[in-house]
Amino acid sequence: MIKRILVALDPDGDTPVATRYAIRLAKKFDAELTGLAVVDVGNLNTMIGVGGYGTEYAAREVWVEMTEETQKVAQNLLNVFKKSVEKEGIRHRDLKQQGASAELIIEEMKYHDLLVLGRDSKFFYSEPDKDTRTLAKVVKGGVSPTLVVTDEYREIENIMIAFDGSSAAARSLKAFVHLLPYGKDIEIDLVNVADGESSEAMEKSASILKMAENYLKAHNFNYIIKTVLEKGEPGLRILDRQLMKNPDLLLLGAHSVSAVKRTAFGSTTHYLITSTMGPLFLSP
Structure with a gap:
């Protein structure tokens, strides 16, 4: 049962779509x-820095x-x-917080059933295109499922579940079943990529x-x-199958990787998040 939904806001084209999914x-x-x-002062501090004696005051002025x-x-x-939610008559709370974006979103996830956010969200308002890796940190470190959307809205009538039997995939599957966001009459395409x-x-x-079936x-x-x-x-x-079947939603697990990799996702999850044409449902 879904009773509280968190929408992480960012000045990108995906955020209005995320709000629309949340309203639905x-x-x-x-x-x-x-x-x-989120006013991400953590990334501001990193970006500005202090170059040495005599520059602290100037850096402080820039920071302010x-x-x-x-x-x-x-x-x-x-x-x-x-404005969007009041137009639809939805009960809501509005939060503006200052700190590290990933940490603040994760903290709020503790008290919500679902997080909805845009795939291209960086949550660094001063430099909207700066790669802060916030999405990966949130999905891996959060305690609630996440709906990651693109700039296209779809009514969810059929889904594809990429299931490899891993604990990560099982957690996403169970979270989806228990939340029941789109009812039980949806069509499900359950897929697995063979090891050999x-x-x-x-x-x-x-x-x-x-077993998943x-x-x-x-x-x-x-x-x-x-x-x-x-x-x-x-x-x-999986992407080839998605392009062929055109499901309204793709469900998959968020996998951990070693510290030397560029993202906090497994390579498959990262590839699908950056390449998919539709929304994804993931769980930590």
Whole structure:
């Protein structure tokens, strides 16, 4: 059951779509929406820095100016959010907080059932295109499921579940089943990428999908097809299937990686987040 939804606000084209998805769910569940705008002073401090004796005052002046500008952007985002939800008669809270964006979003996730945000959100209002890796940090460090959207809105009638049997994939599957955001009558395309071309590898994949299907059917999801995809790069295989079937939503797990990798996602998750044409549902 969804009763509280958090919308992380950012000055990008995805945020109005995220708000629209959140409003749709709030109407369905009579839920409350929280719009969160963050004045990310942590990234401001890193960007400005202090070059040495005599520069501290100048740096402080720049910091004050950029913080004030960021405050204005944050307030404008909240104003737009408030106008959108009040037009639809949705109960809401508006929060403007100052600190590290990822940490503040994660803290608010503790008290919400679902986070909705845009795929291109960086949450650094002074430099909207700066890669802060906030999305990866939030999905991996949060305690609630996340709906990541693009700049296109869709009504959710059919979904694709990329299920490899891992704990991460199982957590996303269970979170989706327990929240039940789009009901039980949706069509589900349950897919797994085989580890090899042998009959044993294909049977293993089929067995993994069968167990996932049994779990879904136990929760009264009945419109399910299962597909074992041929061996290959998982991200490419899943994206090819997504492009062919055009599901309204893709569900997958958020995988951890070693510290030397560029993102906090596994390579498959990162590839799909950056390449997908539709929304994704993930759980930490």
